[in-house]
Amino acid sequence: MHGDRGWFYVKCSKCSSKLFPELDNGGLNFVCKDDDDIIPIFRYSVNATIVDATGSAEAIFFNESMQALLNISCKDMVTKHADTKNLRAVPQQLRSAIDKQSLLYLTLKNDGKIVVNNASEVASTTSYQSKGNPTGTSAFTPTTPVLKSGTSKRQLEESPGQDKKMKRA
Numbered sequence: 027m028h029g030d031r032g033w034f035y036v037k038c039s040k041c042s043s044k045l046f047p048e049l050d051n052g053g054l055n056f057v058c059k060d061d062d063d064i065i066p067i068f069r070y071s072v073n074a075t076i077v078d079a080t081g082s083a084e085a086i087f088f089n090e091s092m093q094a095l096l097n098i099s100c101k102d103m104v105t106k107h108a109d110t111k112n113l114r115a116v117p118q119q120l121r122s123a124i125d126k127q128s129l130l131y132l133t134l135k136n137d138g139k140i141v142v143n144n145a146s147e148v149a150s151t152t153s154y155q156s157k158g159n160p161t162g163t164s165a166f167t168p169t170t171p172v173l174k175s176g177t178s179k180r181q182l183e184e185s186p187g188q189d190k191k192m193k194r195a
Contacts, residue, residue, distance in 0.1 A: 068100040
Protein backbone atom coordinates (compact mmCIF):
# COMPACT_ATOMS: atom_id res chain seq x y z
CA MET A 27 0.00 0.00 0.00
CA HIS A 28 1.45 3.32 -1.04
CA GLY A 29 0.26 5.71 1.67
CA ASP A 30 2.45 8.55 0.44
CA ARG A 31 -0.08 9.19 -2.34
CA GLY A 32 -3.05 9.35 0.02
CA TRP A 33 -5.72 6.73 0.50
CA PHE A 34 -8.98 8.64 0.02
CA TYR A 35 -10.47 11.73 -1.52
CA VAL A 36 -13.49 13.85 -0.68
CA LYS A 37 -15.71 15.42 -3.31
CA CYS A 38 -18.47 18.01 -3.25
CA SER A 39 -22.07 16.81 -3.30
CA LYS A 40 -23.03 19.71 -5.58
CA CYS A 41 -20.24 20.12 -8.15
CA SER A 42 -18.15 16.93 -7.59
CA SER A 43 -14.98 19.03 -7.15
CA LYS A 44 -12.31 17.99 -4.69
CA LEU A 45 -12.92 19.26 -1.16
CA PHE A 46 -10.18 20.58 1.08
CA PRO A 47 -9.73 19.75 4.78
CA GLU A 48 -10.03 22.54 7.32
CA LEU A 49 -9.57 22.25 11.08
CA ASP A 50 -12.26 24.25 12.83
CA ASN A 51 -12.50 24.37 16.64
CA GLY A 52 -10.71 21.04 16.91
CA GLY A 53 -13.05 19.34 14.42
CA LEU A 54 -12.33 18.38 10.85
CA ASN A 55 -14.44 19.98 8.12
CA PHE A 56 -14.18 19.79 4.36
CA VAL A 57 -14.83 22.86 2.23
CA CYS A 58 -15.52 23.42 -1.46
CA LYS A 59 -13.91 26.33 -3.28
CA ASP A 60 -17.16 26.98 -5.21
CA ASP A 61 -20.11 25.87 -3.06
CA ASP A 62 -21.48 26.34 0.45
CA ASP A 63 -23.75 24.02 2.46
CA ILE A 64 -22.35 20.87 0.91
CA ILE A 65 -22.29 17.26 2.05
CA PRO A 66 -18.81 15.73 1.72
CA ILE A 67 -18.72 12.49 -0.28
CA PHE A 68 -15.85 10.26 0.87
CA ARG A 69 -14.25 7.79 -1.55
CA TYR A 70 -11.36 5.35 -1.16
CA SER A 71 -8.53 5.61 -3.67
CA VAL A 72 -5.68 3.32 -2.63
CA ASN A 73 -2.56 2.72 -4.70
CA ALA A 74 -1.08 -0.67 -3.88
CA THR A 75 0.98 -3.55 -5.18
CA ILE A 76 -0.92 -6.79 -5.74
CA VAL A 77 1.08 -10.01 -5.53
CA ASP A 78 0.36 -13.60 -6.50
CA ALA A 79 2.44 -16.67 -7.37
CA THR A 80 3.12 -15.31 -10.88
CA GLY A 81 4.43 -11.88 -9.93
CA SER A 82 3.32 -8.44 -8.87
CA ALA A 83 1.61 -5.39 -10.36
CA GLU A 84 0.68 -1.88 -9.32
CA ALA A 85 -3.08 -1.33 -8.99
CA ILE A 86 -5.60 1.24 -7.84
CA PHE A 87 -8.34 0.15 -5.44
CA PHE A 88 -11.39 2.39 -5.58
CA ASN A 89 -14.31 2.76 -3.20
CA GLU A 90 -16.30 -0.42 -3.90
CA SER A 91 -13.33 -2.77 -3.66
CA MET A 92 -11.95 -1.23 -0.46
CA GLN A 93 -15.36 -1.16 1.18
CA ALA A 94 -15.82 -4.85 0.30
CA LEU A 95 -12.41 -5.75 1.80
CA LEU A 96 -12.70 -3.65 4.95
CA ASN A 97 -16.44 -3.75 5.66
CA ILE A 98 -16.36 -0.06 6.57
CA SER A 99 -17.30 2.97 4.51
CA CYS A 100 -14.64 5.51 3.64
CA LYS A 101 -16.55 8.18 5.56
CA ASP A 102 -16.49 6.05 8.73
CA MET A 103 -12.81 5.20 8.22
CA VAL A 104 -11.91 8.89 7.93
CA THR A 105 -14.14 10.19 10.73
CA LYS A 106 -13.44 7.38 13.22
CA HIS A 107 -9.89 6.21 12.50
CA ALA A 108 -7.93 8.82 10.52
CA ASP A 109 -5.30 11.06 12.08
CA THR A 110 -6.80 14.55 11.67
CA LYS A 111 -3.31 16.09 11.92
CA ASN A 112 -1.98 13.92 9.08
CA LEU A 113 -4.74 12.71 6.76
CA ARG A 114 -2.21 10.97 4.50
CA ALA A 115 -1.26 8.59 7.33
CA VAL A 116 -2.84 5.19 6.66
CA PRO A 117 -5.00 4.01 9.60
CA GLN A 118 -4.22 0.61 11.13
CA GLN A 119 -7.70 -0.63 10.17
CA LEU A 120 -6.81 0.01 6.52
CA ARG A 121 -3.41 -1.63 6.89
CA SER A 122 -5.24 -4.80 7.96
CA ALA A 123 -6.01 -5.42 4.27
CA ILE A 124 -2.30 -5.92 3.53
CA ASP A 125 -1.36 -9.57 2.91
CA LYS A 126 -5.03 -10.57 3.01
CA GLN A 127 -5.78 -13.16 0.33
CA SER A 128 -8.61 -11.85 -1.85
CA LEU A 129 -10.34 -12.46 -5.13
CA LEU A 130 -9.94 -9.26 -7.16
CA TYR A 131 -12.06 -8.11 -10.09
CA LEU A 132 -9.74 -6.09 -12.32
CA THR A 133 -9.93 -3.79 -15.30
CA LEU A 134 -6.86 -3.17 -17.43
CA LYS A 135 -6.97 0.38 -18.79
CA ASN A 136 -5.61 1.41 -22.20
CA ASP A 137 -2.75 3.25 -20.48
CA GLY A 138 -1.71 0.01 -18.74
CA LYS A 139 -3.10 0.91 -15.31
CA ILE A 140 -4.88 -1.79 -13.35
CA VAL A 141 -8.07 -0.81 -11.54
CA VAL A 142 -9.59 -3.08 -8.88
CA ASN A 143 -13.36 -2.73 -9.31
CA ASN A 144 -14.44 -5.12 -6.60
CA ALA A 145 -12.94 -7.63 -4.20
CA SER A 146 -13.98 -10.43 -1.91
CA GLU A 147 -12.20 -12.53 0.67
CA VAL A 148 -11.22 -16.04 -0.32
CA ALA A 149 -11.25 -18.91 2.15
CA SER A 150 -7.96 -20.62 1.52
CA THR A 151 -5.85 -23.49 2.69
CA THR A 152 -2.70 -21.80 1.39
CA SER A 153 0.07 -21.46 3.92
CA TYR A 154 3.06 -19.20 3.50
CA GLN A 155 6.64 -20.18 4.26
CA SER A 156 7.79 -16.65 3.59
CA LYS A 157 6.34 -13.58 1.94
CA GLY A 158 5.63 -14.29 -1.73
CA ASN A 159 6.45 -18.01 -1.48
CA PRO A 160 3.15 -19.89 -1.27
CA THR A 161 2.94 -23.57 -0.45
CA GLY A 162 -0.02 -25.90 -0.29
CA THR A 163 -3.18 -25.49 -2.30
CA SER A 164 -5.83 -22.84 -2.56
CA ALA A 165 -9.51 -23.43 -1.85
CA PHE A 166 -10.25 -21.29 -4.91
CA THR A 167 -10.26 -23.49 -8.00
CA PRO A 168 -10.61 -21.83 -11.39
CA THR A 169 -13.38 -23.25 -13.55
CA THR A 170 -12.90 -24.38 -17.12
CA PRO A 171 -15.59 -23.23 -19.54
CA VAL A 172 -17.82 -25.93 -21.00
CA LEU A 173 -17.45 -26.24 -24.76
CA LYS A 174 -20.62 -25.98 -26.80
CA SER A 175 -21.46 -29.27 -28.45
CA GLY A 176 -22.77 -29.49 -31.99
CA THR A 177 -21.11 -26.30 -33.19
CA SER A 178 -18.86 -26.21 -36.19
CA LYS A 179 -17.20 -23.57 -38.28
CA ARG A 180 -18.31 -22.85 -41.81
CA GLN A 181 -15.89 -24.11 -44.43
CA LEU A 182 -13.93 -21.46 -46.29
CA GLU A 183 -14.97 -22.32 -49.82
CA GLU A 184 -16.85 -19.55 -51.51
CA SER A 185 -19.02 -16.81 -50.21
CA PRO A 186 -22.61 -16.66 -51.42
CA GLY A 187 -23.14 -14.24 -54.30
CA GLN A 188 -19.57 -14.41 -55.67
CA ASP A 189 -18.42 -16.20 -58.81
CA LYS A 190 -15.78 -18.88 -58.59
CA LYS A 191 -13.60 -17.11 -61.14
CA MET A 192 -13.06 -13.42 -61.39
CA LYS A 193 -13.53 -12.06 -64.89
CA ARG A 194 -11.10 -9.55 -66.31
CA ALA A 195 -12.45 -6.57 -68.14
